[in-house]
Amino acid sequence: MRATCIDMVHELARRDPRVIYIGSDLGAGTLSAMKEEMPERFFMEGVAEANMIGMAAGLAMDGYIPFVHTISTFITRRALEQVAIDLCLHKLPVRIIGNGGGLVYAPLGPTHMAVEDIAVMRSLPDMTVIAPMDAEEMRRLMPHTLEWPGPVYIRLAKGKDEVVPHNEGASKIGEAVLVRPAGDVLFVTTGVMTQRALAAAEALSSSGISCGVLHMHTLKPMDGQRLMALADGKRLVVTVEEHTLIGGLGSSVAEYFVDHAGEMTIPRLLRLGLPDKFLSGYGSQNYLLEQCGLDPEGIESRVRAVLGEEKTSSSAARPKI
Amino acid sequence: MSNAPKSTTLPVKGRLDERSRHLRNMVIDALEGGARGHPGAALSLIEILRVLYDDVLRFRSDEPDWPERDRLILSKGHGCLALYAMLADKGYIPAEELNRQSRPGAMLGGHPEDHIPGVEASTGSLGHGLAIGNGLALAARMQKRDSRVFVIMGDGEINEGSVWEAAMCAAKHGLENLVAIIDRNKLQSYGPTAEVLDIEPLADKWRSFGFAVGEADGHDVAALRDVFRMTPIEPGRPSVIICHTVKGRGVSMAEHNPEWHHKSYLSDAEIAEIRKSIGES
Helix, strand or coil: CHHHHHHHHHHHHHHCCCEEEEEECCCCCCCHHHHHHCHHHEEEECCCHHHHHHHHHHHHHCCCEEEEEEEHHHHHHHCHHHHHHHHHHCCCCCEEEEECEECCCHHHCCCCCECCHHHHHHCCCCCEEECCCCHHHHHHHHHHHHCCCCCEEEECCCCCCCCCCCCCCCCCCCCCEEEECCCCEEEEECCCHHHHHHHHHHHHHHCCCCEEEEECCEEECCCHHHHHHHHCCCCEEEEEEEEECCCCHHHHHHHHHHHCHHHCCCCEEEEEEECCCCCCCCCCHHHHHHHCCCCHHHHHHHHHHHHCCCCCCHHHHCCCC | CCCCCCCCCCCCCCCCCHHHHHHHHHHHHHHHHHCEECHHHHHCCHHHHHHHHHHHCCCCCCCCCCCCCCEEEECCHHHHHHHHHHHHHCCCCCHHHHHHCCCCCCCCCCCCCCCCCCCCCCCCCCCCHHHHHHHHHHHHHHCCCCCCEEEEEECCHHHCHHHHHHHHHHHHCCCCCEEEEEEECCECCCCEHHHHCCCCCHHHHHHHCCCEEEEEECCCHHHHHHHHHCCCCCCCCCEEEEEECCCCCCCCCCCCCHHHCCEECCCHHHHHHHHHHHHHC
C-alpha cells in the first residue's frame, strides 16, 4: 500500500500538471523516477514540517495539488497548527500522506506511532480522512483525490498488506465497502484492521455466529447511511481500529448512533482499539496488536465474551496491556 | 559584495504627512468601530503598507484574484487594522466596513481572513506567512509569472521557529521573487524584544540564513520607496527588509508603550485625544 500510494503520486502527476510531490527528508531514492522525469514538481525538503505544510498551502493557493509526505506523527502532532490554519481554514487541496499509521513503527517506539492521528485530523473542519486497507484500494482511491475539495489525510499502513477481494465496484471517497455480507454481528473496520476483523468474522461464523464486515476507508465524511442500513437492529456492532478509543472510528460510530437514535434501533456496540496510553515494549506491529487484543484471535475472544459465548476463560478475552 | 543599503539613523523624528495622518485616522475608525484592536502594531505598519500599495505592488482592486498580481501576506495578522485602512483606501472594501470591525457578522475582524477582498491568507497565529510565501513564490516561478511575494512579519513574530524553517527553505530555492519585511518596532506584547527574547544581531541572522538584507526607517516614505525598489537586493537570493519603526507611531501616548499592543473599549474622550495626537504628529 505504501509503495502504491507513492507511485500513484507519480502516475497522477503524469496525468495532471497540478500534481506536486513534497517530501520531508525521506529515505534515499524516494520517488527517484518522478524526480528524474519531472524534477520541477518533485521537492524533497528538510526536517521542517511546519514549512512543508505552509509551502504546500502557498502552492495550492495558486492552483497546484501538493501531496506532502512524511511520518504521520511529524505532521499530525508537530505541524498540527499549520494543517489546521494553512490547509483547513483555507480549504486547500493539499493531500497529506502519513507513513506509519497506528503501530507500524512499533520497533521505533511511541514517538513514531500514530495512535491518535485519526481523532486529531477528524476534528479539524473541512478535513477528509482516509485509511485504505490494501494496495488495490489505494490504487482506486488516489485518483479521486484530484477533484476532492479541501485537504485530505491519507493514513498509510506498513505495506504488503493482504489484498481483500470484494464485489463492491470502484472505491470512492466517502463510500463504505461491505467486504463480508452482514450477519447477526457487524464489524465496522478501517485500515488494515479490516483483514484482522475478517479473519475473526470467519472464525465466529464457522461456529454459528454470522458476522459481516463493513470497511470504512473514509473516516470523514463517514458513510453514515450505509452504516445505519447495515447496523439497524443488529445483535452487536463491533468497531475495530488501530487507534486510541478516544475520537476514532468507534467514537464516530457511537456519535452517529446517538445522533440518529430516532431513525434506527441502536444495536449494542463494542469498541475495540488501543488503550489510552503510550505503548512501549517495541517488538513489532503484530506483537503490540496482539498485546492490545487486536489480533484475530483477540478480536474473536472479545466478541464471544460480550455475547456470553466464551469458548475460553473470560480472562483470555481481555487485552494484556 | 551586497548592494544592500546602509542602516539609516533611526527613527526619523519628522512630522507625518497628510496621507500618513489620514490612514492613521482610518485605523482609529476601525478601533473605535469595533471597540477593540491592536493599535500599536497597526500604527507601526502604516508607512510600510502605504509605500507598498502606492508605489510597489502590482494589483487590481476591482479584480482581487488577478493572476498576475503581486501577493502580500500580513503574517503579523494582529496589525490588520492598518491593512484594512489600506484596502479601504484602495477600494477593495467599503470604508464603512471599518466602522463595523469585529461587530457581529462583520466582514472585518481582529485578524484578517482570506474571504476579505485583497487578503491573500488568513493570519493571526504567528509564524505562518513566510512558509506560505515560499509556496506562492515557487508557484509564480513554475508558472513563469513575474509576480512577487511580500510577507510582513513582526519582530516578536520571528521568535517562532517556523519562520526560520521557512527562511532556510526560501534560501535553498533561491526565491528572489520573495521579499520578507520585518516591522522592527522593538516591542512585543509583554515588553521590549531585547528583554522578552532578544533577536539581535537581526541583520546578521537573516544574512546567515541566506537572505540579502536591506534596512530602512520604516516611517520614512522616501527611504522605504528606495529600499523596496532595490529588491531583489541580490540575484538568486530572497530579500529581507528590516524596517525600523516605532510601535504606536503617531499617537504620542501609544508610542513605545507595550500597553497599547491591544486596546478595547476606549472612551469617546480617549478617541478624541488619539485623533488630536495624530493631528499633531
